[in-house]
Amino acid sequence: MSHDLLKGKKGIIFGALNDKSIAWKVAEKAAEEGAEFTLSNAPAALRFGDTQKLAEKYKTIVIPADVTKLEDIEEVFTKTLEYFDGKIDFILHSIGMSPNVRKKRLYSDLDYNYFHQTLDISALSLHKILQTAFKMDAINEWGSVVALSYVAAQRTLYGYNDMADAKALLESIARSFGYIYGREKSVRVNTISQSPTMTTAGSGIKGFDSLMDFTERMSPLGNATAEECADYCITLFSDLTRKVTMQNLYHDGGFSSMGMSLRAMTQYDKSFNCD
Numbered sequence: 001m002s003h004d005l006l007k008g009k010k011g012i013i014f015g016a017l018n019d020k021s022i023a024w025k026v027a028e029k030a031a032e033e034g035a036e037f038t039l040s041n042a043p044a045a046l047r048f049g050d051t052q053k054l055a056e057k058y059k060t061i062v063i064p065a066d067v068t069k070l071e072d073i074e075e076v077f078t079k080t081l082e083y084f085d086g087k088i089d090f091i092l093h094s095i096g097m098s099p100n101v102r103k104k105r106l107y108s109d110l111d112y113n114y115f116h117q118t119l120d121i122s123a124l125s126l127h128k129i130l131q132t133a134f135k136m137d138a139i140n141e142w143g144s145v146v147a148l149s150y151v152a153a154q155r156t157l158y159g160y161n162d163m164a165d166a167k168a169l170l171e172s173i174a175r176s177f178g179y180i181y182g183r184e185k186s187v188r189v190n191t192i193s194q195s196p197t198m199t200t201a202g203s204g205i206k207g208f209d210s211l212m213d214f215t216e217r218m219s220p221l222g223n224a225t226a227e228e229c230a231d232y233c234i235t236l237f238s239d240l241t242r243k244v245t246m247q248n249l250y251h252d253g254g255f256s257s258m259g260m261s262l263r264a265m266t267q268y269d270k271s272f273n274c275d
């Protein structure tokens, strides 16, 4: 059911690869709530993913950008401002990739070139997007920027590898730039720390099925789905959250505040019953 929460608002959505992507769900909900947007993804992702199909559905444009390249990001903003003939109101940063995770390198045996790429793609890209938007004065007053994070930024979770460091940096950039963007332009910047979600990026993490089962059992409300994450993003793009900024907002069914749950303990106890 639509509430017209984003009626008249315009934005850029980075990172919709296929219909499992969190960004894909955000695009669907944003359209439902009355927003218009452009889409961006890496050139390689545009070849094997479905971003173009999403653009056709919502009659918008796709602007290719490898977010490690400043000139690509500048192109996204130039083309978006031209397309809308004016400024935008929201940006979704839904981008993450670790070559170390892909190549199954352990955290105690990282390849440092890969590590740089992880940080560049998954964290510095938020700074590059914010700095470009700021210099081009691309976002209207009371605009909103949301990036997606994960609790491994605060707590160690086996298998998350160098993405944990990238997420810690991402959250820090949201705070540091959030201060400047808030002070100078009344634009808010937040991260949403989402439950494990079965997407292309998510399923690349070691032991992901077990992790999802564990967090489901530990969270009083259960894991948050990609659709539910999209709902939360919409509230942050809307005018109902105008004074929320520089926050890392957990959207995880309560997982981040738990130590042990009945459902997790019941499962754990089963391992003692087989003696």
Ligand SMILES: NC(=O)c1ccc[n+]([C@@H]2O[C@H](COP(=O)([O-])OP(=O)(O)OC[C@H]3O[C@@H](n4cnc5c(N)ncnc54)[C@H](O)[C@@H]3O)[C@@H](O)[C@H]2O)c1
Residues within 6 Å of the ligand: 014, 015, 016, 017, 018, 020, 021, 022, 023, 041, 042, 045, 065, 066, 067, 068, 093, 094, 095, 096, 097, 121, 148, 149, 150, 193, 194, 195, 196, 197, 198, 199, 200, 201, 202, 203
């Ligand atoms: N899936 C989860 O369990 C989970 C949990 C918490 C947070 N997140 C975060 O949510 C965000 C979206 O991930 P998702 O789970 O929807 O997976 P996804 O694979 O659908 O999305 C990741 C996107 O990043 C894009 N990308 C990778 N390298 C890029 C580059 N160089 N330039 C531009 N784009 C690039 C990919 O093309 C893809 O569209 C990521 O930041 C991820 O870390 C995911």
